[in-house]
Amino acid sequence: MVAQREPYEFPAIRAFATELAAWRGTMSKVELAETLGYTPQLISQLEAGKNIPSRKFSEDTDTLFKTNGLFVRLWKLITETRHLAALPPGFSKYVQLEAEASAIRVFGLVLIQGLLQTEAYAREILLTIQQPDVVDQFVASRMERQAVLKREKPPRLWATFDERALRCMVGGPDVMRGQLEFLLEASRRAHIMIEVVPQDADPHAGLEGDLVLLSFDNEPDVAYTEAAGHGQVVEDPIGVSDFHVRYDLIRGHALPVAESRKLIESILESL
Template identity: 35%
Template sequence: MANGIDPSTSMAALFGARVRRLRTAAGLTQAELGARTHVVSTRITQIERASGAKPTLELARALDAVLGADNLLVELWPYVYREAFPDWSRAFIAHSERAVAMHEYAAHVVPGLLQTREYARAVLSVGLTLSGDEQLEERLAARMTRQERLSSTARPELWVVLDEAVLRRPVGGHDVMHAQLELLLSVAAGHNITVQVLPFDQGEHDAMGGSLTVLTLPDGSEVAYTEGAHYGQLIEDPAEVRRYTVTYDRLRANALPPLMSLDMIRSAMEGYNRGANVPSRSERRRVAQEQLQQSGGRQLRGGRRRIPGSRRPRP
């Protein structure tokens, strides 16, 4: 236990202990390591003591490179980053990493596990708590890291019901949406991922307030998670979870069958492809204003407008 810091107390403490051990093995002082990673020496002290602000992803990469850690620190970083999340959020992420089955209803955006990088960037960039580009990149890196589980040997069964609004809202623009829907079609062809679409014409339903996820854990137990724009709730009481499971089953039953859902996704994707060259609303407004001004100018210069087909009376 270095400097009285117990690495088992938090991921930040474990990260700091690894940095200290690697720095000592490299024969560097804190000031020397700070100079090589372009931070002040007190920042290195804070990291090693697990005090102050959490290390950024950029700094974790720099420390990894300077100390020759072979991506050890970069791989630890997402766990350090999550410690800043609320307790219920961290608990949900922990359950997600162990789940053998994930059933999700997405009301507004494509679920994080199935987002392309550019779609995820567009979604994360509108968060009210976002403090700048650096935090955006950190959140983006954490989301992309979580996606790796879907390609691992221990990947869960994933069943996603998308509200039709997810397909119609052009998050990130037409090109980003086209690529995102193309990815959905690709992953839905796999054996462990099923995608359905809940069309608008199904009307109201029990989960209209936000998104819903039901996780099945290795021991067969289940937890549920509901999420809105600025809140989340983890439900672990079996009786309450059962209510949400029934809600999800109803959503899945009312959604289009998988093959018909893929047809709707494909149709939406083709629509974004056709609309890629359509001017934006602001561009259309600008062009309309210019045409109006030009038309007004011609009318002022030409005097009274002439009615087509009419002739001026002869003197």
């Protein structure tokens, strides 16, 4: 696999990296690479937790060090939970916080946010960024996250989208019809407010990209944003305050809830 810039956060990958470095011992990375028939760069990436090992590499390492299948067992663990390993750094923490939030504010510039995606829409999005063999697991995880909106005391959800997110043709007309119908249904729930920034609005703060704000009953707010495949949970009060200001500026350009619903309906009718 292609290495990433930052180490994977997933424990199984870190365990593989730690064990590889430990078994290599005093042998240099170059020596190990030459013995196994791989590049020193790959050894460095694996020991840094920046790459995912292959089965063959695991088998070769077990054979060399006579580890009784240790590295193959770790490889299997990584493979079975690979969808978790492929999450953007920072996202796992965000999902935990999302489940505990009493209020959620989201903005989407070109795509519908995960909590309001249909299964078909989510699948089309994930197929563009993940390997096909892990997409089913990702879709299931995303659908499970939506349970937070159906619990006995669900969080208040303010969802603001740029109109281009509603018009972006993800998966074709059938997928988009289902997605827009889902948004209309969600907009009629008492705890969910969906607003749309129309295409003819003036340039607004949302053009910088998506954002999420989470509020809690007894804890400070946090923010979350993604860029270039990396997620960042922002907990610094000043940083979170800046996100609140940005979100308020975006909402200042949005249509009221009722008018937003009419716009969604008109886009749906045009499909």
